[in-house]
Amino acid sequence: MDVTVREAVPDDWQECGRICYEAFATLAARHGFPPDFPTVAAAAEPIRWLINHPRIYGVVAEGGGRILGSNFLDERSFISGLGPISVDPTTQDHRVGRALMAAVLARAAERRAPGVRLIQIAYHNRSLSLYAKLGFDVRGSFAAMYGKPLGITFPGYEVRVATSADEAACNALCVRVHGHDRAGEVGEAIADGKAMVVEHLGGITGYTTGITYFSHSVAETNDDLRALIGAAADFGTPGFLVPLANTELFRWCLFNDLRVFFVVNMMTTGIYQVPAGAFMPSVGY
Numbered sequence: 426m427d428v429t430v431r432e433a434v435p436d437d438w439q440e441c442g443r444i445c446y447e448a449f450a451t452l453a454a455r456h457g458f459p460p461d462f463p464t465v466a467a468a469a470e471p472i473r474w475l476i477n478h479p480r481i482y483g484v485v486a487e488g489g490g491r492i493l494g495s496n497f498l499d500e501r502s503f504i505s506g507l508g509p510i511s512v513d514p515t516t517q518d519h520r521v522g523r524a525l526m527a528a529v530l531a532r533a534a535e536r537r538a539p540g541v542r543l544i545q546i547a548y549h550n551r552s553l554s555l556y557a558k559l560g561f562d563v564r565g566s567f568a569a570m571y572g573k574p575l576g577i578t579f580p581g582y583e584v585r586v587a588t589s590a591d592e593a594a595c596n597a598l599c600v601r602v603h604g605h606d607r608a609g610e611v612g613e614a615i616a617d618g619k620a621m622v623v624e625h626l627g628g629i630t631g632y633t634t635g636i637t638y639f640s641h642s643v644a645e646t647n648d649d650l651r652a653l654i655g656a657a658a659d660f661g662t663p664g665f666l667v668p669l670a671n672t673e674l675f676r677w678c679l680f681n682d683l684r685v686f687f688v689v690n691m692m693t694t695g696i697y698q699v700p701a702g703a704f705m706p707s708v709g710y
């Protein structure tokens with residue numbers, strides 16, 4: 426079958442959402458895991474959001490007169506975040522995924538993106554192999570953690586909603602830890618009222634765009650991250666991503682009755698710096 430790839434348009438969201446649900450659910454069931462997206466609607470709504478977002482590039486693969494899959498590139502910040510990529514289960518393993526990856530990587534090259542990153546579900550050997558063949562390096566593994574909100578506070582660590590006055594401090598903290606900011610995402614989360622900061626000894630020592638799978642956090646220390654996690658109202662599922670290399674934080678989450686949904690890997694191409702501080706990635710990176 427001839428496969429073509431084109432830019433996604435708003436009318437694609439329902440079919441792309443259905444395929445995204447089926448692709449992840451089929452794979453999860455095969456491995457005995459719960460689905461990442463519990464319903465078609467839970468997959469389709471994020472896909473609609475992605476397609477309609479002016480700073481997220483989406484592509485759709487077509488063949489035999491129907492949509493076969495989709496892929497996205499989040500271009501809101503300096504580093505681009507890739508995914509979710511999904512291919513109709515009836516067409517998987519026939520290089521449609523490779524074509525969808527090539528399309529967004531060509532876009533990143535055209536825009537001279539300094540780096541592209543993604544989060545890959547560790548139990549999926551096929552995506553791991555495909556990304557590695559395309560030049561992505563594994564940089565770390567993370568546990569998606571979910572459970573009841575902890576509702577705990579720490580003396581000396583004040584957590585509050587971030588405002589636009591905090592934006593510069595959040596971006597500077599991200600540069601200190603990662604070597605680059607995530608200004609596009611931070612600005613959007615602040616505008617949506619979803620970003621939180623933690624203040625300690627009179628300065629901003631951590632921020633989060635939300636303690637969920639779709640949000641990232643950066644902090645000076647694990648104490649700052651604990652304060653942000655302790656104050657979060659809802660983690661959702663699959664939950665927020667804790668670096669397995671950060672054993673102290675991972676164990677603290679476990680001892681606070683949080684559970685592991687699954688383990689994912691972060692893979693990167695282009696520039697990458699080992700983080701110099703505490704952090705938790707989003708599903709993008």
Ligand SMILES: CC(C)(COP(=O)(O)OP(=O)(O)OC[C@H]1O[C@@H](n2cnc3c(N)ncnc32)[C@H](O)[C@@H]1OP(=O)(O)O)[C@@H](O)C(=O)NCCC(=O)NCCS
Pocket residue numbers: 448449452510511512513516517518519520521522523524544545546549550551552554555558
């Ligand atoms: C991941 C996904 C998008 C890949 O798309 P696809 O069309 O099935 O994959 P492709 O056929 O393009 O590529 C698979 C590649 O991995 C290789 N591969 C597959 N299984 C492998 C294994 N166990 N070991 C080594 N290589 C493997 C294939 O040979 C192929 O490489 P090639 O292109 O060099 O021949 C698709 O399988 C999917 O939708 N999965 C469910 C959703 C999902 O997991 N998304 C990604 C989240 S991280």
